[in-house]
Amino acid sequence: KQEVTQIPAALSVPEGENLVLNCSFTDSAIYNLQWFRQDPGKGLTSLLLIQSSQREQTSGRLNASLDKSSGRSTLYIAASQPGDSATYLCAVIIGSARQLTFGSGTQLTVLP
Amino acid sequence: GAVVSQHPSWVICKSGTSVKIECRSLDFQATTMFWYRQFPKQSLMLMATSNEGSKATYEQGVEKDKFLINHASLTLSTLTVTSAHPEDSSFYICSARDFGRTGSEQYFGPGTRLTVT
DSSP states (O other): OOOEEEEOSEEEEETTOOEEEEEEESOOOOSEEEEEEEOTTOOEEEEEEEETTOSEEEETTEEEEEETTTTEEEEEEOSOOGGGOEEEEEEEEETTTTEEEEOOOEEEEEEO | OOOEEEEOSEEEEOTTOOEEEEEEESSSOOSEEEEEEEOTTSOEEEEEEEETTSOOEEOTTOOTTTEEEEEEETTEEEEEEOSOOGGGOEEEEEEEEOHHHHTTOOEEOOOEEEEEO
16 A cells, blocks of 8 residues: 655744755555645645656746655755745555545745 | 636534535536545545546545545536534545546645534
8 A cells, every 4th residue: 555654744944945845655656746735724736746757847946856766755945935834745646546645744834 | 727616615514414515627527536534734535536427436444325425527526424423524625637638637626624513
């Protein structure tokens, strides 16, 4: 059974810092990997989707990498801002139905 | 494009009653819809996968007679929580995809907060 783990569970940084969120998964047979942002009491906002054949994707200050063979992905956030404060979830896409298996999330707080 | 809505956004019901949550794809036809449940400070757990016109596939541990899923059209899926109990209080989120258009990417609704008193 696929398991997705995110480290750290919580992170607090001062504004302006660059930071890295980690995601690992146990079964490398994935189709894609996706990073989401969730604000308190809200739904999910998709940040980046990495195809299994890709090694990274970039959007603005965000860069996500994927090492499928080692079962790892990282989300790099440059020049963090207080508005980046949220829970970040990674999910792997598996199976014929393209189901998502989510990690437990990293709760990020960026202090002004 | 690829917008998914949910209704209601929050609902409070009494123990023993049933509540229906709707999930709609607004600008695409969703061949597959997924229902997730999220307890406070926990991640999303997949409850079931539904394909239009066929029965839903439930994940292990999810009672299909308690969580009734209907995906009668390409733009609407409903989740009915029957005989709700306080332990069913949770945040329910749906997602939808049309493999022909969105590929494997799912688009998520804003979620429904259910509180059972």
